[in-house]
Amino acid sequence: MKIHFEEIYVSTTKQFELIDITDQVEEIVRKSGVNNGICLVFVAHSTAAIIANEHERGLMEDILTKIKELVEPNRGWKHNLIDDNAHAHLGGTLLGADRVFPVRNGKLVRGTWQNIFLVELDGPRSERRITVEVLGE
Template identity: 40%
Template sequence: MSGSFTVETDHGVSVTDVTDLVTERVPDNVEDGICTVHVPHTTAGVTINEAESGLLADVETILSTLVSDDQAYRHDEIDDNATAHLRSMLLGSSVSVPITDGHLDLGTWQSILFFDGDGPRRRTVTVAIVGDS
Protein backbone atom coordinates (compact mmCIF):
# COMPACT_ATOMS: atom_id res chain seq x y z
CA MET A 1 0.00 0.00 0.00
CA SER A 2 1.28 3.41 -0.79
CA GLY A 3 0.24 6.97 -1.36
CA SER A 4 1.61 10.45 -1.49
CA PHE A 5 0.83 14.02 -0.56
CA THR A 6 2.25 17.42 -1.38
CA VAL A 7 3.85 20.03 0.83
CA GLU A 8 3.84 23.69 -0.21
CA THR A 9 6.76 25.66 1.19
CA ASP A 10 6.86 29.44 1.24
CA HIS A 11 10.54 30.31 1.75
CA GLY A 12 14.07 29.06 1.07
CA VAL A 13 14.76 26.83 4.09
CA SER A 14 11.85 25.40 6.05
CA VAL A 15 10.88 22.52 8.30
CA THR A 16 7.27 21.26 8.33
CA ASP A 17 5.62 18.72 10.62
CA VAL A 18 3.96 16.15 8.32
CA THR A 19 3.06 13.57 10.98
CA ASP A 20 -0.71 14.00 10.58
CA LEU A 21 -0.47 13.74 6.78
CA VAL A 22 1.48 10.48 7.11
CA THR A 23 -0.89 9.13 9.78
CA GLU A 24 -3.86 9.69 7.44
CA ARG A 25 -2.29 7.26 4.96
CA VAL A 26 -2.13 4.31 7.37
CA PRO A 27 -5.02 2.07 6.29
CA ASP A 28 -7.54 1.08 8.97
CA ASN A 29 -6.94 -2.61 8.27
CA VAL A 30 -3.19 -2.52 9.04
CA GLU A 31 -2.53 -3.58 12.63
CA ASP A 32 1.23 -4.17 12.55
CA GLY A 33 3.80 -3.26 9.94
CA ILE A 34 6.18 -0.61 8.76
CA CYS A 35 5.60 2.82 7.25
CA THR A 36 8.33 4.32 5.10
CA VAL A 37 8.22 8.02 4.30
CA HIS A 38 10.32 9.02 1.29
CA VAL A 39 11.08 12.41 -0.23
CA PRO A 40 11.94 12.03 -3.95
CA HIS A 41 13.78 15.35 -4.19
CA THR A 42 17.51 16.04 -3.99
CA THR A 43 17.07 19.36 -2.20
CA ALA A 44 14.62 18.14 0.45
CA GLY A 45 14.73 15.58 3.24
CA VAL A 46 12.87 13.98 6.11
CA THR A 47 13.74 13.17 9.71
CA ILE A 48 12.09 12.33 13.03
CA ASN A 49 12.34 14.67 15.98
CA GLU A 50 10.31 17.02 18.16
CA ALA A 51 8.08 19.53 16.35
CA GLU A 52 8.58 22.33 18.88
CA SER A 53 8.79 25.71 17.13
CA GLY A 54 12.09 26.72 18.73
CA LEU A 55 13.69 23.43 17.75
CA LEU A 56 12.40 23.73 14.19
CA ALA A 57 14.04 27.16 13.96
CA ASP A 58 17.21 25.67 15.46
CA VAL A 59 17.24 22.98 12.75
CA GLU A 60 17.12 25.67 10.10
CA THR A 61 19.92 27.56 11.89
CA ILE A 62 22.23 24.57 12.37
CA LEU A 63 21.83 23.39 8.78
CA SER A 64 22.65 26.92 7.60
CA THR A 65 25.67 26.97 9.90
CA LEU A 66 26.98 23.55 8.88
CA VAL A 67 26.51 24.31 5.19
CA SER A 68 27.18 28.01 4.88
CA ASP A 69 25.82 30.21 2.12
CA ASP A 70 29.20 31.99 2.12
CA GLN A 71 31.11 29.12 0.48
CA ALA A 72 31.94 28.79 -3.21
CA TYR A 73 30.36 25.46 -4.19
CA ARG A 74 31.02 24.01 -7.64
CA HIS A 75 27.40 22.96 -8.12
CA ASP A 76 26.35 26.61 -7.85
CA GLU A 77 27.80 27.12 -11.32
CA ILE A 78 24.94 24.95 -12.62
CA ASP A 79 21.89 25.63 -10.41
CA ASP A 80 22.95 27.98 -7.60
CA ASN A 81 21.43 25.62 -5.02
CA ALA A 82 24.36 23.55 -3.75
CA THR A 83 23.53 24.42 -0.14
CA ALA A 84 20.08 22.84 -0.48
CA HIS A 85 21.58 19.61 -1.87
CA LEU A 86 24.22 19.43 0.85
CA ARG A 87 21.81 20.21 3.69
CA SER A 88 19.32 17.59 2.54
CA MET A 89 22.09 14.97 2.52
CA LEU A 90 22.64 15.60 6.23
CA LEU A 91 19.02 14.61 6.93
CA GLY A 92 18.44 11.85 4.39
CA SER A 93 15.59 11.13 2.02
CA SER A 94 13.55 8.62 4.03
CA VAL A 95 12.53 7.39 7.47
CA SER A 96 10.73 4.25 8.58
CA VAL A 97 8.30 4.03 11.48
CA PRO A 98 6.83 0.83 12.94
CA ILE A 99 3.05 0.44 12.95
CA THR A 100 1.82 -1.16 16.17
CA ASP A 101 -1.83 -1.84 16.95
CA GLY A 102 -2.84 0.23 13.93
CA HIS A 103 -0.89 3.37 14.88
CA LEU A 104 2.48 4.88 14.02
CA ASP A 105 4.76 3.84 16.87
CA LEU A 106 6.35 7.24 17.47
CA GLY A 107 7.67 8.33 20.85
CA THR A 108 5.83 10.91 22.94
CA TRP A 109 7.63 13.89 21.43
CA GLN A 110 8.51 12.43 18.04
CA SER A 111 7.13 13.86 14.82
CA ILE A 112 7.91 13.29 11.16
CA LEU A 113 9.57 16.45 9.87
CA PHE A 114 9.88 17.46 6.22
CA PHE A 115 12.82 19.71 5.30
CA ASP A 116 12.89 21.90 2.20
CA GLY A 117 16.20 23.53 1.41
CA ASP A 118 15.28 25.14 -1.89
CA GLY A 119 11.85 26.70 -1.52
CA PRO A 120 9.41 28.02 -2.13
CA ARG A 121 8.27 24.88 -3.90
CA ARG A 122 5.55 22.29 -4.18
CA ARG A 123 7.02 18.96 -2.99
CA THR A 124 5.85 15.35 -3.09
CA VAL A 125 6.18 13.04 -0.10
CA THR A 126 5.65 9.32 -0.71
CA VAL A 127 4.31 6.97 1.97
CA ALA A 128 4.71 3.19 1.56
CA ILE A 129 3.15 0.78 4.04
CA VAL A 130 3.72 -2.95 4.45
CA GLY A 131 1.71 -4.66 7.14
CA ASP A 132 -0.54 -7.32 8.52
CA SER A 133 -4.24 -6.84 9.10
Protein backbone atom coordinates (compact mmCIF):
# COMPACT_ATOMS: atom_id res chain seq x y z
CA MET A 1 0.00 0.00 0.00
CA LYS A 2 1.21 3.47 -0.87
CA ILE A 3 0.71 6.40 1.47
CA HIS A 4 1.42 9.93 0.24
CA PHE A 5 1.13 13.14 2.30
CA GLU A 6 1.33 16.73 1.15
CA GLU A 7 0.32 20.07 2.60
CA ILE A 8 -1.51 22.89 0.86
CA TYR A 9 -1.08 26.38 2.31
CA VAL A 10 -3.51 29.17 1.50
CA SER A 11 -4.02 32.73 2.65
CA THR A 12 -7.48 34.18 3.08
CA THR A 13 -8.59 37.78 2.71
CA LYS A 14 -12.10 37.87 4.22
CA GLN A 15 -13.78 36.83 7.46
CA PHE A 16 -15.93 34.32 5.55
CA GLU A 17 -14.57 32.93 2.30
CA LEU A 18 -14.56 29.88 0.04
CA ILE A 19 -11.20 28.97 -1.50
CA ASP A 20 -11.26 26.36 -4.29
CA ILE A 21 -8.42 23.87 -3.73
CA THR A 22 -9.58 21.26 -6.26
CA ASP A 23 -6.66 21.68 -8.66
CA GLN A 24 -4.07 21.35 -5.88
CA VAL A 25 -5.74 18.22 -4.50
CA GLU A 26 -5.96 16.63 -7.95
CA GLU A 27 -2.28 17.36 -8.55
CA ILE A 28 -1.34 15.69 -5.25
CA VAL A 29 -3.39 12.62 -6.19
CA ARG A 30 -1.64 12.51 -9.57
CA LYS A 31 1.81 12.79 -7.95
CA SER A 32 0.99 10.15 -5.32
CA GLY A 33 1.17 7.28 -7.78
CA VAL A 34 -1.91 5.72 -6.15
CA ASN A 35 -4.07 4.05 -8.78
CA ASN A 36 -7.00 2.97 -6.57
CA GLY A 37 -7.65 4.08 -3.01
CA ILE A 38 -8.83 7.09 -1.07
CA CYS A 39 -7.88 10.73 -0.63
CA LEU A 40 -8.39 12.49 2.69
CA VAL A 41 -8.51 16.30 2.67
CA PHE A 42 -8.18 17.71 6.22
CA VAL A 43 -7.86 21.27 7.50
CA ALA A 44 -5.86 21.52 10.72
CA HIS A 45 -7.82 24.44 12.18
CA SER A 46 -10.94 24.54 14.37
CA THR A 47 -12.19 27.74 12.71
CA ALA A 48 -12.17 26.48 9.12
CA ALA A 49 -13.78 23.58 7.26
CA ILE A 50 -13.66 21.52 4.07
CA ILE A 51 -16.70 21.10 1.81
CA ALA A 52 -17.47 19.81 -1.68
CA ASN A 53 -19.86 21.72 -3.90
CA GLU A 54 -20.25 23.58 -7.17
CA HIS A 55 -17.91 26.44 -8.05
CA GLU A 56 -20.56 28.90 -9.19
CA ARG A 57 -20.30 32.45 -7.88
CA GLY A 58 -23.98 32.82 -6.89
CA LEU A 59 -24.06 29.47 -5.11
CA MET A 60 -20.81 30.23 -3.33
CA GLU A 61 -22.35 33.48 -2.02
CA ASP A 62 -25.49 31.54 -1.01
CA ILE A 63 -23.40 29.01 0.91
CA LEU A 64 -21.62 31.76 2.82
CA THR A 65 -24.94 33.51 3.54
CA LYS A 66 -26.40 30.30 4.95
CA ILE A 67 -23.30 29.63 7.06
CA LYS A 68 -23.58 33.13 8.55
CA GLU A 69 -27.26 32.52 9.32
CA LEU A 70 -26.40 29.24 11.06
CA VAL A 71 -23.50 30.51 13.17
CA GLU A 72 -24.83 34.01 13.94
CA PRO A 73 -21.53 35.93 14.18
CA ASN A 74 -23.07 38.80 16.17
CA ARG A 75 -24.80 36.65 18.77
CA GLY A 76 -23.52 36.82 22.34
CA TRP A 77 -21.86 33.40 22.38
CA LYS A 78 -20.11 32.54 25.67
CA HIS A 79 -16.81 31.76 23.93
CA ASN A 80 -16.72 35.38 22.75
CA LEU A 81 -15.84 36.40 26.30
CA ILE A 82 -12.47 34.67 25.72
CA ASP A 83 -11.95 35.12 21.99
CA ASP A 84 -14.40 36.83 19.66
CA ASN A 85 -14.76 33.90 17.22
CA ALA A 86 -17.31 31.47 18.66
CA HIS A 87 -19.18 31.59 15.35
CA ALA A 88 -16.09 30.24 13.56
CA HIS A 89 -15.70 27.33 15.97
CA LEU A 90 -19.40 26.51 15.60
CA GLY A 91 -19.14 26.63 11.82
CA GLY A 92 -16.11 24.35 11.84
CA THR A 93 -17.99 21.91 14.05
CA LEU A 94 -21.11 21.91 11.85
CA LEU A 95 -19.31 21.68 8.50
CA GLY A 96 -16.42 19.41 9.47
CA ALA A 97 -12.67 19.54 9.07
CA ASP A 98 -12.38 16.84 6.41
CA ARG A 99 -13.73 15.12 3.34
CA VAL A 100 -12.79 11.74 1.87
CA PHE A 101 -12.86 11.06 -1.88
CA PRO A 102 -12.31 7.82 -3.78
CA VAL A 103 -9.32 7.51 -6.09
CA ARG A 104 -9.94 5.36 -9.15
CA ASN A 105 -7.54 4.79 -12.05
CA GLY A 106 -5.18 7.40 -10.62
CA LYS A 107 -7.80 10.17 -10.52
CA LEU A 108 -9.86 11.80 -7.81
CA VAL A 109 -13.50 10.70 -8.05
CA ARG A 110 -15.89 13.59 -7.64
CA GLY A 111 -19.20 14.61 -9.16
CA THR A 112 -19.34 16.84 -12.23
CA TRP A 113 -20.22 19.83 -10.06
CA GLN A 114 -18.19 18.93 -6.98
CA ASN A 115 -15.17 21.08 -6.30
CA ILE A 116 -13.26 21.02 -3.03
CA PHE A 117 -13.27 24.17 -0.92
CA LEU A 118 -11.57 25.45 2.16
CA VAL A 119 -14.21 27.35 4.12
CA GLU A 120 -12.68 30.27 5.98
CA LEU A 121 -14.78 31.17 9.01
CA ASP A 122 -12.40 33.45 10.95
CA GLY A 123 -10.35 35.37 8.44
CA PRO A 124 -8.44 36.95 7.12
CA ARG A 125 -5.60 34.54 7.89
CA SER A 126 -2.08 34.64 6.51
CA GLU A 127 -1.90 30.86 6.42
CA ARG A 128 -4.28 27.93 6.54
CA ARG A 129 -2.78 24.43 6.36
CA ILE A 130 -4.62 21.65 4.59
CA THR A 131 -3.26 18.10 4.74
CA VAL A 132 -3.93 15.81 1.80
CA GLU A 133 -3.30 12.11 2.38
CA VAL A 134 -3.63 9.61 -0.46
CA LEU A 135 -3.72 5.89 0.40
CA GLY A 136 -4.04 2.89 -1.84
CA GLU A 137 -2.33 0.76 -4.43
